[in-house]
Amino acid sequence: MEKKKRLRTILIALAMAVAMLGAGYGVSTAIKNSDTPVSTGAAISETPMVPANFSDLAEKVRPGVVNIQVVKKVKNIGFRNLPGNPFGGQNPFGDFFGPFSQGNPPGGFEQRGVGSGFIMSREGYVLTNNHVVEEADQIKVKLSNGKEYEGKVVGRDPKTDLALVKIEGSSDLQPLKLGNSEDLKVGSWVVAVGSPFGLEQTVTAGIVSAKGRVIGSGPYDNFIQTDASINPGNSGGPLINTKGEVVGINTAIIASGQGIGFAIPIDMAKEIASQLQDKGHVTRGWLGVNIQEVTPELAKSFGLKDNKGALVSQVVPNSPAEKAGIEQGDVILQFDGKDVSDSKELPRIVASTPVGKSVMVKIARDGKVTDRQVKLGEMEEKAEVAKAPSTHKRLGIAVQNLTPEIAKELGLKKETGVVVTQVEPGSAASDAGIQTGDIIREVNRKPVKDAEDFVQKIEKAKDQDNVLLFVQRGQNSLFAAITPK
Numbered sequence: 001m002e003k004k005k006r007l008r009t010i011l012i013a014l015a016m017a018v019a020m021l022g023a024g025y026g027v028s029t030a031i032k033n034s035d036t037p038v039s040t041g042a043a044i045s046e047t048p049m050v051p052a053n054f055s056d057l058a059e060k061v062r063p064g065v066v067n068i069q070v071v072k073k074v075k076n077i078g079f080r081n082l083p084g085n086p087f088g089g090q091n092p093f094g095d096f097f098g099p100f101s102q103g104n105p106p107g108g109f110e111q112r113g114v115g116s117g118f119i120m121s122r123e124g125y126v127l128t129n130n131h132v133v134e135e136a137d138q139i140k141v142k143l144s145n146g147k148e149y150e151g152k153v154v155g156r157d158p159k160t161d162l163a164l165v166k167i168e169g170s171s172d173l174q175p176l177k178l179g180n181s182e183d184l185k186v187g188s189w190v191v192a193v194g195s196p197f198g199l200e201q202t203v204t205a206g207i208v209s210a211k212g213r214v215i216g217s218g219p220y221d222n223f224i225q226t227d228a229s230i231n232p233g234n235s236g237g238p239l240i241n242t243k244g245e246v247v248g249i250n251t252a253i254i255a256s257g258q259g260i261g262f263a264i265p266i267d268m269a270k271e272i273a274s275q276l277q278d279k280g281h282v283t284r285g286w287l288g289v290n291i292q293e294v295t296p297e298l299a300k301s302f303g304l305k306d307n308k309g310a311l312v313s314q315v316v317p318n319s320p321a322e323k324a325g326i327e328q329g330d331v332i333l334q335f336d337g338k339d340v341s342d343s344k345e346l347p348r349i350v351a352s353t354p355v356g357k358s359v360m361v362k363i364a365r366d367g368k369v370t371d372r373q374v375k376l377g378e379m380e381e382k383a384e385v386a387k388a389p390s391t392h393k394r395l396g397i398a399v400q401n402l403t404p405e406i407a408k409e410l411g412l413k414k415e416t417g418v419v420v421t422q423v424e425p426g427s428a429a430s431d432a433g434i435q436t437g438d439i440i441r442e443v444n445r446k447p448v449k450d451a452e453d454f455v456q457k458i459e460k461a462k463d464q465d466n467v468l469l470f471v472q473r474g475q476n477s478l479f480a481a482i483t484p485k
Contacts, residue, residue, distance in 0.1 A: 288319020396427020
């Protein structure tokens with residue numbers, strides 16, 4: 001009996017084991033043939049977060065990316081290799097641009113720079129940044145195949161930092177396809193191609209970190225922020241999406257930060273490039289108002305539901321806005337059918353609207369929303385003429401106006417004063433310790449507006465034994481007493 005019981009127990013155990021194996025095989029087969037995803041305790045993505053590689057994309061776009069080399073003839077203003085140069089022998093006004101030549105010959109020098117760009121059409125139009133080719137005496141455009149061509153500036157737009165260059169004589173150009181920056185999403189992968197530090201055809205990848213960034217570079221700031229590595233020399237090169245389309249033009253970096261670069265949206269660049277090709281300059285719509293941000297406090301004061309829109313702080317006399325009945329204190333909520341979410345948006349919308357077009361402007365006034373029809377005028381572009389440095393022989397010093405560009409490069413908030421461009425060895429200014437790159441803010445405790453004002457104030461003090469200057473040097477300020485010789 002015991003043997004029979006033992007045998008029966010063994011048979012039951014074997015039967016259960018076979019049943020379990022059969023069940024297990026059946027389950028695994030069902031999983032294998034099923035279309036239903038099964039959780040394994042970790043999220044499984046159907047597509048990888050990081051593309052497998054960018055080699056195909058890089059190979060596709062490289063023929064359309066160019067290296068731009070420029071030469072600028074610069075008069076000797078004493079910034080390079082002078083004793084006491086606070087900038088360490090470097091060009092203090094260098095932009096997001098490649099390496100420059102050194103040297104300081106008596107008759108001046110050639111300033112060489114390297115930037116990037118990309119081919120827009122088979123006719124030879126190349127888009128780049130304005131600061132790459134501005135005031136260039138010679139432009140060379142080098143293709144990916146090593147061929148070089150002379151470049152000619154067709155048009156420039158300093159306000160958006162865009163420029164269009166034309167090359168002649170090439171029959172095998174491969175223009176890049178333009179995408180749509182409006183469809184670009186934060187977190188999307190992008191590739192930057194260019195010549196950082198003069199290293200041609202460099203490819204880096206990253207993601208879109210933010211859109212609509214305002215960094216204070218101009219009135220129409222609307223940058224794409226990316227962490228794709230871009231450096232001096234990348235300027236003007238394309239920002240590419242994973243489809244191989246241009247979605248931006250690499251333009252600016254933050255010197256003190258890593259992984260923070262900015263690109264002009266291609267949607268804006270398309271409009272600018274078209275006008276530069278047709279007219280050589282950009283025509284912008286003009287409304288004729290000064291505006292400010294609507295803060296929560298102002299919104300409450302003006303009886304608004306929220307702080308959206310642009311508050312009109314001033315209306316220019318005889319402007320389109322005044323003729324349409326827009327008044328100080330009005331809040332512009334909508335322009336030509338486009339919502340104005342904040343004050344930064346309105347200048348971009350107005351500027352991109354054709355001159356002479358009649359548009360509806362929705363405003364809030366005294367708690368009520370009304371419409372005004374406005375016929376846009378044309379914005380007058382003020383040509384900025386760079387003046388030669390003013391030299392004062394009695395002091396042995398040369399100065400020039402402190403322009404917004406120079407103030408920006410030096411990290412200055414105020415644009416009043418003059419910058420010292422040259423100090424004669426053994427002069428009164430040299431004896432007083434004045435250095436190239438100093439910013440003169442005051443003469444005899446009186447503020448200095450510009451170079452002309454500086455010269456006038458020095459002339460008024462010609463009978464004095466000493467001239468007291470208030471000088472800013474880097475982040476520090478000091479007084480300097482000069483005894484004219």
